[in-house]
Amino acid sequence: IETVPGTAGILLPPPGYLAGVRALCDKYDILLILDEVMCGFGRTGEWFAFNAFDVVPDLVTFAKGVNSGYIPVGGVIISDAIAHTFTERVFPGGLTYSGHPLASATIVATIETMEDEKVVENAKHIGATVLGPGLEALKAKHSIIGEVRGAGVFWAVEFVTDQVTKQPVDAAWMGKLRSALLAHKLLPFMADNRLHVVPPCVVTEEEAREGLAIIDTVLGELT
Ligand SMILES: Cc1ncc(COP(=O)(O)O)c(C=O)c1O
DSSP states (O other): OBSSOTTTTOOOOOTTHHHHHHHHHHHTTOOOEEEOTTTTTTTTSSSSGGGGTTOOOSEEEEOGGGTTTSSOOOEEEEOHHHHHHHHHSOOSOOOTTTTOHHHHHHHHHHHHHHHHTTHHHHHHHHIIIIIHHHHHHHHHHOTTEEEEEEETTEEEEEEBSOTTTOOBOOHHHHHHHHHHHHHTTOOOEEETTEEEEOOOTTOOHHHHHHHHHHHHHHHHHHO
């Protein structure tokens, strides 16, 4: 499972949820594989999204943010217990480019730079001080917003026709929102009735505020 499902809606697991999944996995002898391809490497303001929850997975998949996409690369982090099974048994698999030195070097360089430039700390700070409060303020101002949720630089804004019933706006309205945001030079990522606010982990306070101001202006124009 994705620790924080991304394209499905940036759904932060409620307290206890992942610990419950871990307990079920343990009970039925199932491996817990957390997909951190989208939510890992700083996106939620943590190195791994699961760091914010009381859970230790058996395997962790990663890609994208691990090297900011400079070279296509993905991988799996394997717990010691599982890795040790292959000291006595041959792993029945192989890939042409597994462990490719160039791709691996981009990962090392990216992680070092992220540590040096405190990129994960920046993502957390932007979420806590700019995007979180800023999006909540937009929700208080614009009744078309039914919910905002997220962490770090990983947020979803849901648009509704009624804040109580949470009836989603229609696709035509989302199309108008897209066009208006593009007209103001903000490139949106949208899914269903949601705008995903997912700037780079290196975004500055000023840039994040600029983005929020564009969303505010556009919602004022459309409603
Ligand atoms: C959360 C998540 N998991 C897995 C994948 C697939 O990753 P890959 O293309 O490296 O197999 C994606 C790709 O967008 C993703 O967003």
